[in-house]
Amino acid sequence: xxxxxxxxxxxxxxxxxxxxxxxxxxxxxxxxxRYDEGLAGLVLRPATTEEASSAVxxxxxxxxxxxxxxxxxxxxxxxTPDASGAQVVLSLDRxxxxxxxDLDNRSLHTDAGFRLSEVNQQLxxxxxxxxxxxxxxxxxxxxxxxxxxxxxxxxYGDVRRNTLGxxxxxxxxxxTILDLTSDxxxxxxxxxxxxxxxxxxxxxxxxxxxxxxLEALPxxxxxAYLVPSSGAHVMPLLRSMEQKLGAYLxxxxxMSKNAVAAALDHVPSLRNPFQGGHIPDYxxxxxISRTWEPREGEQGLDAVLETVLAEIWExxxxxxxxxxxxxxxxxxxxxxxxxxxxxxxxKLIAFDLSFRRGDIMAFCDRMKAEMPGAFPDVTICDFxxxxxxxxxxxxxxxxxxxxATDAAFEQHLxxxxxxxxxRDFNGSFSAEHAIxxxxxxxxxxxxxxxxKELAAGLKAITSPGALGTVRFG
Amino acid sequence: xxxxxxxxxxxxxxxxxxxxxxxxxxxxxxxxxRYDEGLAGLVLRPATTEEASSAVxxxxxxxxxxxxxxxxxxxxxxxTPDASGAQVVLSLDRxxxxxxxDLDNRSLHTDAGFRLSEVNQQLxxxxxxxxxxxxxxxxxxxxxxxxxxxxxxxxYGDVRRNTLGxxxxxxxxxxTILDLTSDxxxxxxxxxxxxxxxxxxxxxxxxxxxxxxLEALPxxxxxAYLVPSSGAHVMPLLRSMEQKLGAYLxxxxxMSKNAVAAALDHVPSLRNPFQGGHIPDYxxxxxISRTWEPREGEQGLDAVLETVLAEIWExxxxxxxxxxxxxxxxxxxxxxxxxxxxxxxxKLIAFDLSFRRGDIMAFCDRMKAEMPGAFPDVTICDFxxxxxxxxxxxxxxxxxxxxATDAAFEQHLxxxxxxxxxRDFNGSFSAEHAIxxxxxxxxxxxxxxxxKELAAGLKAITSPGALGTVRFG
Numbered sequence: 001x002x003x004x005x006x007x008x009x010x011x012x013x014x015x016x017x018x019x020x021x022x023x024x025x026x027x028x029x030x031x032x033x034r035y036d037e038g039l040a041g042l043v044l045r046p047a048t049t050e051e052a053s054s055a056v057x058x059x060x061x062x063x064x065x066x067x068x069x070x071x072x073x074x075x076x077x078x079x080t081p082d083a084s085g086a087q088v089v090l091s092l093d094r095x096x097x098x099x100x101x102d103l104d105n106r107s108l109h110t111d112a113g114f115r116l117s118e119v120n121q122q123l124x125x126x127x128x129x130x131x132x133x134x135x136x137x138x139x140x141x142x143x144x145x146x147x148x149x150x151x152x153x154x155x156y157g158d159v160r161r162n163t164l165g166x167x168x169x170x171x172x173x174x175x176t177i178l179d180l181t182s183d184x185x186x187x188x189x190x191x192x193x194x195x196x197x198x199x200x201x202x203x204x205x206x207x208x209x210x211x212x213x214l215e216a217l218p219x220x221x222x223x224a225y226l227v228p229s230s231g232a233h234v235m236p237l238l239r240s241m242e243q244k245l246g247a248y249l250x251x252x253x254x255m256s257k258n259a260v261a262a263a264l265d266h267v268p269s270l271r272n273p274f275q276g277g278h279i280p281d282y283x284x285x286x287x288i289s290r291t292w293e294p295r296e297g298e299q300g301l302d303a304v305l306e307t308v309l310a311e312i313w314e315x316x317x318x319x320x321x322x323x324x325x326x327x328x329x330x331x332x333x334x335x336x337x338x339x340x341x342x343x344x345x346x347k348l349i350a351f352d353l354s355f356r357r358g359d360i361m362a363f364c365d366r367m368k369a370e371m372p373g374a375f376p377d378v379t380i381c382d383f384x385x386x387x388x389x390x391x392x393x394x395x396x397x398x399x400x401x402x403x404a405t406d407a408a409f410e411q412h413l414x415x416x417x418x419x420x421x422x423r424d425f426n427g428s429f430s431a432e433h434a435i436x437x438x439x440x441x442x443x444x445x446x447x448x449x450x451x452k453e454l455a456a457g458l459k460a461i462t463s464p465g466a467l468g469t470v471r472f473g
Numbered sequence: 474x475x476x477x478x479x480x481x482x483x484x485x486x487x488x489x490x491x492x493x494x495x496x497x498x499x500x501x502x503x504x505x506x507r508y509d510e511g512l513a514g515l516v517l518r519p520a521t522t523e524e525a526s527s528a529v530x531x532x533x534x535x536x537x538x539x540x541x542x543x544x545x546x547x548x549x550x551x552x553t554p555d556a557s558g559a560q561v562v563l564s565l566d567r568x569x570x571x572x573x574x575d576l577d578n579r580s581l582h583t584d585a586g587f588r589l590s591e592v593n594q595q596l597x598x599x600x601x602x603x604x605x606x607x608x609x610x611x612x613x614x615x616x617x618x619x620x621x622x623x624x625x626x627x628x629y630g631d632v633r634r635n636t637l638g639x640x641x642x643x644x645x646x647x648x649t650i651l652d653l654t655s656d657x658x659x660x661x662x663x664x665x666x667x668x669x670x671x672x673x674x675x676x677x678x679x680x681x682x683x684x685x686x687l688e689a690l691p692x693x694x695x696x697a698y699l700v701p702s703s704g705a706h707v708m709p710l711l712r713s714m715e716q717k718l719g720a721y722l723x724x725x726x727x728m729s730k731n732a733v734a735a736a737l738d739h740v741p742s743l744r745n746p747f748q749g750g751h752i753p754d755y756x757x758x759x760x761i762s763r764t765w766e767p768r769e770g771e772q773g774l775d776a777v778l779e780t781v782l783a784e785i786w787e788x789x790x791x792x793x794x795x796x797x798x799x800x801x802x803x804x805x806x807x808x809x810x811x812x813x814x815x816x817x818x819x820k821l822i823a824f825d826l827s828f829r830r831g832d833i834m835a836f837c838d839r840m841k842a843e844m845p846g847a848f849p850d851v852t853i854c855d856f857x858x859x860x861x862x863x864x865x866x867x868x869x870x871x872x873x874x875x876x877a878t879d880a881a882f883e884q885h886l887x888x889x890x891x892x893x894x895x896r897d898f899n900g901s902f903s904a905e906h907a908i909x910x911x912x913x914x915x916x917x918x919x920x921x922x923x924x925k926e927l928a929a930g931l932k933a934i935t936s937p938g939a940l941g942t943v944r945f946g
Binding site for chain 2: 103157179182183188190199239242354358388427428430446460
């Protein structure tokens with residue numbers, strides 16, 4: 001519970017539109033898009049960085065715990081309050097005024113409360129986009145705070161790579177505004193402070209503005225499904241494609257048989273694209289793209305992809321069992337249906353792992369070999385971004401099984417998978433979802449003591465107030 | 474002077490090969506590649522991270538000031554000792570053991586003492602390279618510590634973008650080794666600590682190992698000189714090229730008439746490529762490249778570039794006064810000769826500035842307009858990386874003029890240029906050379922007080938010992 005006195009004081013700072021204290025109206029801010037339910041003591045909705053600064057300063061001075069919240073589409077309890085009812089949510093959903101497009105600089109200086117889709121809709125007429133390709137539709141501040149990657153990382157990189165500058169409010173007694181909104185691409189005049197706020201779930205400050213790098217929209221695209229001769233052929237395939245297609249290559253996504261089957265089961269409108277209805281053990285969706293329409297005398301991308309696949313087909317290593325070019329829309333539709341598909345196949349226990357690229361298939365093979373003995377009821381429905389090492393390692397247990405309702409079972413399974421991923425394969429326990437309350441135990445477990453000590457020191461000099469769901473120290 | 478006792482103790486730690494104390498042998502370590510001369514009290518040459526750690530711990534415990542030194546090719550006095558003779562240089566020139574290439578991951582885990590050229594020679598057989606294109610040949614640790622950019626930033630980005638992990642020795646009493654050598658591409662499990670060591674001139678720690686992203690070597694390339702109709706047409710030209718050529722575009726370099734003339738004067742073997750020997754006011758060297766050889770039925774890149782230039786030539790905005798495709802080797806030879814050329818044209822006063830891309834020409838125009846009144850003897854010989862906003866803003870004064878020998882004049886001129894670049898144009902006073910002793914006054918002048926306070930805090934929690942030439946606090 002938040003004292004009435006605080007509610008009044010914060011109302012004076014933010015105005016009527018800037019504060020939500022009625023329990024029914026707060027529900028939207030205490031519930032995550034997919035998981036999570038907490039209880040907000042109060043919701044603040046500043047419209048400007050200055051308002052956010054004043055509100056933050058007030059909260060810090062009065063010892064109120066702040067949870068910054070952006071689109072709230074995250075999957076790790078990074079932006080929802082806990083169950084105490086004592087936390088204050090600071091939502092960025094009204095921070096949508098500034099939208100300054102610089103065409104010459106190919107950059108956008110904007111308030112951090114816009115949704116990704118809003119940004120890209122507004123940019124489309126100029127042939128530009130913010131090149132982070134996600135299933136969800138987060139607001140920018142959250143994308144920066146989790147450093148999202150997505151399906152076209154291979155070509156465009158992550159949010160970190162595409163961020164030129166930010167503005168941050170620190171959780172200190174004055175609500176310091178740190179203006180790091182440079183729009184320069186080359187600038188080496190000290191610590192690049194923005195980097196410590198990117199990917200750290202708002203623990204060190206609240207991002208309220210950003211300057212983003214934009215890329216030219218692709219005007220032409222071709223996609224193919226590749227069926228590797230075996231798991232061992234996946235990396236040679238990727239390496240060939242990178243060598244032969246260079247910067248054309250914009251996605252190289254892996255889909256396991258189980259994940260594809262779950263998607264086809266769940267979405268009847270999807271056509272099974274494989275001959276005779278047979279689903280291969282593993283399929284790769286490969287996409288190439290470029291920013292211009294085909295010119296006279298120039299091959300279209302479908303033809304380029306066909307040519308390259310023919311070259312690879314005929315190569316001695318014979319990495320391909322099957323391959324065919326097809327309509328991008330259809331091929332991506334299946335890929336995008338995987339996530340929903342596996343959710344309907346049973347109770348889903350999801351992992352967002354990453355590995356050195358060469359270890360992805362080895363990890364999955366090891367899991368396939370050991371899972372039946374260790375956890376007989378579990379089906380592995382993995383898919384992921386082979387090109388960047390990310391694996392959405394999804395486990396499904398039957399909904400009516402004991403496993404589906406036994407919290408201890410789930411915990412045991414999680415620990416077992418993470419241990420193998422992190423300890424045996426030097427992988428990451430959070431490739432692109434950051435930490436949040438959900439991954440906190442794994443941060444605590446797998447992070448070196450010295451790193452925690454440094455993080456605690458960083459916290460003390462930036463935002464000593466209670467901020468966010470993660471304890472980095 | 475360093476006490477004999479310290480020299481003996483450090484000799485015991487590092488062995489005979491690991492220590493240089495003879496004045497003549499130390500000269501190479503106290504003299505910069507182009508500028509700088511200091512006096513080393515002692516030179517340490519550890520061969521491993523563990524040796525570096527032990528030596529650093531000793532120095533910190535005994536209050537010795539350490540200057541990390543990599544290739545020593547920098548231009549801002551970032552890696553040479555001061556004139557006191559009391560500083561200890563820690564050279565990375567023996568850190569050249571580990572060289573672990575991961576072809577599947579397209580990454581290289583290596584000791585940080587290799588030179589860029591050595592790395593790329595070793596990678597060539599695998600069709601890969603570390604895609605930072607520089608005039609100098611630094612060692613890796615220095616490239617990371619200054620976050621070098623170079624001429625192909627537009628396509629490949631800077632060192633920061635291409636660094637997956639590092640290992641760092643902190644200047645604390647135990648010489649803490651911070652192992653951040655991840656080879657993961659997607660990993661969001663806390664603060665990305667490597668970022669604070671990149672571009673900060675070794676002030677927060679000594680980089681001893683790194684994991685680098687590699688790119689496929691270009692197999693085909695085409696270049697053209699573009700003469701814009703006016704300065705105002707440069708940005709529309711760049712935007713057209715980016716839209717029409719996408720990721721093919723690998724360089725978009727600007728060369729002023731004065732810089733070109735100086736290069737042609739200085740290097741007689743260079744051919745003046747412009748009709749009638751006339752040098753245009755401003756010339757752009759544009760390069761496109763791709764990773765594959767031309768395939769059957771596919772246009773070569775020369776033809777692609779010709780086609781695109783014809784499209785632009787015919788466009789209504791008429792941004793081009795002239796344009797011609799030519800041999801890449803010749804076209805780059807002139808570009809690469811600019812730096813030496815301007816050095817021979819008189820006494821050189823060089824600036825490494827950057828701007829929002831749209832401000833580059835405006836800044837140069839403003840300088841051209843105001844320089845004659847403010848500093849009549851000065852000739853502007855700018856060139857730079859238009860595609861990323863970097864400008865090598867070079868000023869030349871006649872060698873026999875009073876201006877060439879008057880330190881106060883030079884200081885006044887520097888202050889005047891920096892003031893306009895930073896205050897009037899929100900530019901950077903160091904685009905890709907970082908800080909060092911040379912830019913320290915400008916860091917002190919232009920850096921926000923809160924940022925300095927944060928940097929001092931960061932210094933205290935990472936490397937409290939005396940390390941490097943820069944004071945960030």
